[in-house]
Amino acid sequence: MPELRITLEPADVRRSLGYGRRGSPSRAVATRLAALWPEALALLRPRGVWRLADRAQAQGAGMPRPAQTVALALCTIGAQLEVAARERAETDRALDALILDAVGSTAAEAAADALNQQLCAEAGRRRLHAAPRVSPGYGRWPVTSQPALLALLPARELGVALTPGLMMVPRKSVSFAVNFLKSAPRGRAAAGRCRRCGLPNCPYAEPGP
Secondary structure: OOEOOOOOOHHHHHHHOOOOOOOOOOHHHHHHHHHHHHHHHHOOOOEEEEEEEEHHHHHHOOOOOOOOEEEEEEEEOOOHHHHHHHHHHHOOOHHHHHHHHHHHHHHHHHHHHHHHHHHHHHHHHOOOEEOOOEOOOOOOOOHHHHHHHHHOOOHHHHOOEEOOOOOEEOOOEEEEEEEEEOOOOOOOOOOOHHHHOOOOOOOOOOOOO
16 A cells, blocks of 8 residues: 655644644653654554545545545554554553654644645646545534445555444544545635645645745
């Protein structure tokens, strides 16, 4: 399965831990984050897949208001970091478990961004525009559509499964869809490669003028 290249910074994880731009973690948190950082990065296995679907297929997966062409996607960071966090929690190392979980959440979002960027590039090759991604469980797309969405993707080959409660395993996985539109969404730049991309706050965005 295709690997995804992601870039993480400790500042991103601090935000996942609840520390905003003006807040700073305690010395204990900062020290443990620095100590765990190399191990956490080594445990990441970001991978992702995507495919194009037509409107009928997207509707069958429960997607609200799909376009004529839709990109369906699934990514994960693997199970190793999750296992490490659970082991820390089971041995009363709650702070370490919390930090590793935050690294995992940040990495999963970074993996989704990296995969989303591939979809933006594909939209550009087709002279179309990628809308912002949507996922089951958010907005009008019910989480009960998750099995139908994953059935359209090689989830098993990626190592992703669903629990009876419709939670993805590994937990740090993201499924989503992106409409490919003929016209750019509002606010999109008029020129440059980013004019066809619907990824907000994109770490791959070209510099502004």
